[in-house]
Amino acid sequence: MRWLIRLCILAILLVHSIDANSKELEEVPLSKFGAKTGPTLRFFYCYSCGYRKAFEQYVNILKQKYPELHIEGENFTPPGYKMLFAKILGTLKILVIVLIVSGVDFGLPLTSVWQWCISNRFYSSVLVFLLCNAIEGQLISSGAFEIHFNDVPVWSKLETGRIPQPLELFQIIDFHLGMQFSDMDVGKIKFHT
Known part of the structure; x- marks a missing residue:
């Protein structure tokens, strides 16, 4: 169970570090010789x-x-709240897919939806991926x-x-x-x- 928590934290940190690195690359100033006239x-x-x-x-x-x-x-880039929701949804999508693939048992009674997801890991992972991508696309489509x-x-x-x-x-x-x-x-x- 600890490895799953570490994996989720690592995935979240990876998503945020990629976003921070892309912002740093966008803000590179032009030199005097490369300035446009x-x-x-x-x-x-x-x-x-x-x-x-x-x-x-x-x-x-x-x-x-x-x-x-x-x-x-x-x-x-769409307004801030839509972009924030899209990033949160993307992170949750990865987390849910990792939980489905790993077959985590939380020690609670399993719902019928979670039982189906664990029984059909490939289909449920693809379904979560496609549904979340469709929602993310609607959020960032301006x-x-x-x-x-x-x-x-x-x-x-x-x-x-x-x-x-x-x-x-x-x-x-x-x-x-x-x-x-x-x-x-x-x-x-x-x-x-």
């Missing part, structure tokens, strides 16, 4: 909704029209397709309910480029429009 267009999309393909199509279109534009994209120009929000699918058409995005970019370079000599800047 041009305007940046940043997309935040819902990966679980399938918007990564739309992002990649926009990158191809925008790179042809605006080669100097830096384009970045990443998954839109439906977002947000666009920021130099950290200024310029489009939000969450507010408008739709993804912008390429011509709309071109107009937005042209407007913001015009605003950014209005006090400079526009003749010296070569943007392909």
Whole structure:
């Protein structure tokens, strides 16, 4: 029984250490030589909704029209409480699967559900895994397709309910480029429009 408790604690620590390491990797600053000098267009999309393909199509279109534009994209993280519930559910999923596979007897009368899980370890583990993944997917699915120009929000699918058409995005970019370079000599800047 002690090995099971140690295994569960190890699994929880592993999940949290992976999360902490991924946050540390995200916060690596650019050096002076690697700093970007041009305007940046940043997309935040819902990966679980399938918007990564739309992002990649926009990158191809925008790179042809605006080669100097830096384009970045990443998954839109949902509000904190949904992400917290998804992480807790993921940890509980692993814990329950470990308990099912190990066949732990808690010394209490077994319920019919737990007896079935112990009798059918493979099927119950797969069932727990799939159900928890479906719930986690619903929790982290935001439906977002947000666009920021130099950290200024310029489009939000969450507010408008739709993804912008390429011509709309071109107009937005042209407007913001015009605003950014209005006090400079526009003749010296070569943007392909």
